[in-house]
Amino acid sequence: xxxxxxxxxxxxxxxxxxxxxxxxxxxxxxxxxxxxxxxxxxxxxxxxxxxxxxxxxxxxxxxxxxxxxxxxxxxxxxxxxxxxxxxxxxxxxxxx
Amino acid sequence: xxxxxxxxxxxxxxxxxxxxxxxxxxxxxxxxxxxxxxxxxxxxxxxxxxxxxxxxxxxxxxxxxxxxxxxxxxxxxxxxxxxxxxxxxxxxxxxxxxxxxxxxxxxxxxxxxxxxxxxxxxxxxxxxxxxxxxxxxxxxxxxxxxxxxxxxxxxxxxxxxxxxxxxxxxxxxxxxxxxxxxxxxxxxxxxxxxxxxxxxxxxxxxxxxxxxxxxxxxxxxxxxxxxxxxxxxxxxxxxxxxxxxxxxxxxxxxxxxxxxxxxxxxxxxxxxxxxxxxxxxxxxxxxxxxxxxxxxxxxxxxxxxxxxxxxxxxxxxxxxxxxxxxxxxxxxxxxxxxxxxxxxxxxxxxx
Numbered sequence: 001x002x003x004x005x006x007x008x009x010x011x012x013x014x015x016x017x018x019x020x021x022x023x024x025x026x027x028x029x030x031x032x033x034x035x036x037x038x039x040x041x042x043x044x045x046x047x048x049x050x051x052x053x054x055x056x057x058x059x060x061x062x063x064x065x066x067x068x069x070x071x072x073x074x075x076x077x078x079x080x081x082x083x084x085x086x087x088x089x090x091x092x093x094x095x096x
Numbered sequence: 097x098x099x100x101x102x103x104x105x106x107x108x109x110x111x112x113x114x115x116x117x118x119x120x121x122x123x124x125x126x127x128x129x130x131x132x133x134x135x136x137x138x139x140x141x142x143x144x145x146x147x148x149x150x151x152x153x154x155x156x157x158x159x160x161x162x163x164x165x166x167x168x169x170x171x172x173x174x175x176x177x178x179x180x181x182x183x184x185x186x187x188x189x190x191x192x193x194x195x196x197x198x199x200x201x202x203x204x205x206x207x208x209x210x211x212x213x214x215x216x217x218x219x220x221x222x223x224x225x226x227x228x229x230x231x232x233x234x235x236x237x238x239x240x241x242x243x244x245x246x247x248x249x250x251x252x253x254x255x256x257x258x259x260x261x262x263x264x265x266x267x268x269x270x271x272x273x274x275x276x277x278x279x280x281x282x283x284x285x286x287x288x289x290x291x292x293x294x295x296x297x298x299x300x301x302x303x304x305x306x307x308x309x310x311x312x313x314x315x316x317x318x319x320x321x322x323x324x325x326x327x328x329x330x331x332x333x334x335x336x337x338x339x340x341x342x343x344x345x346x347x348x349x350x351x352x353x354x355x356x357x358x359x360x361x362x363x364x365x366x367x368x369x370x371x372x373x374x375x376x377x378x379x380x381x382x383x384x385x386x387x388x389x390x391x392x393x394x395x396x397x398x399x400x401x402x403x404x405x406x407x408x409x410x411x412x413x414x415x416x417x418x419x420x421x422x423x424x425x426x427x428x429x430x431x432x433x434x435x436x437x438x439x440x441x442x443x444x445x446x447x
Contacts, residue, residue, distance in 0.1 A: 007429070007432070007433065007436075009220070026214060026217050026283075027217045027220070028213055028217065029226060031429075031432035031433050031435065031436040032432075032435070032436035032439060032440075035432065042206070042210075043210050043213055043214075046203075046206070046207070046210065047290075063156070065156065
């Protein structure tokens with residue numbers, strides 16, 4: 001976070017409509033959560049982009065590192081049996 | 097994130113269509129993601145491969161130091177321009193000729209503030225804080241667009257800014273929607289969509305004036321006369337004198353040269369001016385059958401250099417205003433921080 005007298009950084013997530021997930025739309029500076037929410041309303045939903053906003057202090061987010069991407073995400077690739085397409089279905093079986 | 101309501105209104109063609117295409121490209125590029133560099137892979141080679149494949153560089157990826165510096169400079173100056181750019185138009189908010197025009201102008205200036213914030217946020221992903229960037233602007237070590245150092249003398253200037261200045265900005269920014277740096281490309285997509293509203297509202301102001309009384313018509317023509325060349329100068333020095341161009345093109349930060357974009361802008365404006373019934377103040381402007389483009393008189397680049405170096409009509413006024421707002425607002429920022437600290441300490445005490 002930045003130097004003295006300045007406000008912390010917040011990450012903003014907006015849900016466009018009911019049924020959709022919140023999507024990260026950007027970030028902004030604000031002294032507290034209340035103002036972050038109001039600023040996010042003005043900044044990211046001026047044109048009916050959303051119906052729900054989450055603001056999270058950027059410092060509260062822990063991100064995976066691109067360097068460890070392969071090692072970190074590998075299990076999905078070597079456990080093919082996790083995918084339904086791994087299994088053979090005999091001919092003529094319906095609704096499976 | 098944009099409501100379908102807007103895109104659907106009239107099928108996007110032209111510049112807006114290009115923005116949509118850039119957005120679609122962003123998604124395709126993401127699907128082609130080749131994953132992280134292997135343990136043996138050279139980081140610089142990986143960076144080049146990603147850029148060459150039209151994929152996006154993201155904040156935590158390795159990047160050449162000069163790429164990072166160039167982007168910080170470009171994005172920050174872009175952000176500063178949005179912030180300083182609120183002044184020439186803000187000058188007319190209290191004097192807008194009708195409530196409708198006033199409401200539109202307010203919405204537009206609010207957008208500019210938003211664009212500034214999107215861009216500062218994009219710059220911050222490169223490891224510099226917004227406070228540092230603001231400090232660089234206030235101390236004069238970073239610049240903003242030359243165009244905002246020109247005064248808004250009449251209401252028609254608000255129209256000319258929308259049509260020409262925002263128009264030039266869009267021509268410049270649409271290719272940036274394809275920039276190799278992901279956060280910048282995404283910010284530009286968002287900005288361009290909103291900028292398009294600005295350009296159209298400006299055009300409508302001029303169109304109304306140009307078809308009004310003879311005094312209104314004269315005011316519109318006068319605004320075009322004064323803003324035409326400064327708008328052409330917005331594209332920067334001619335290709336031969338542009339210092340950052342070659343490297344920026346290789347890194348796919350820039351996609352077209354200054355002169356290419358300027359030409360594109362002129363070609364667009366000629367037809368639009370005809371519909372307005374106004375005359376572009378260039379006696380040598382004419383269609384060149386061979387080039388399939390308009391020949392035109394170049395802006396005064398010596399003037400551009402003077403304005404960039406701080407000696408334009410309004411440079412001092414713009415900076416003084418910005419500094420005053422920053423200094424006079426210090427106690428408000430301190431109060432907000434103190435209040436936030438107090439609220440946070442209250443929450444920690446169990447009740």
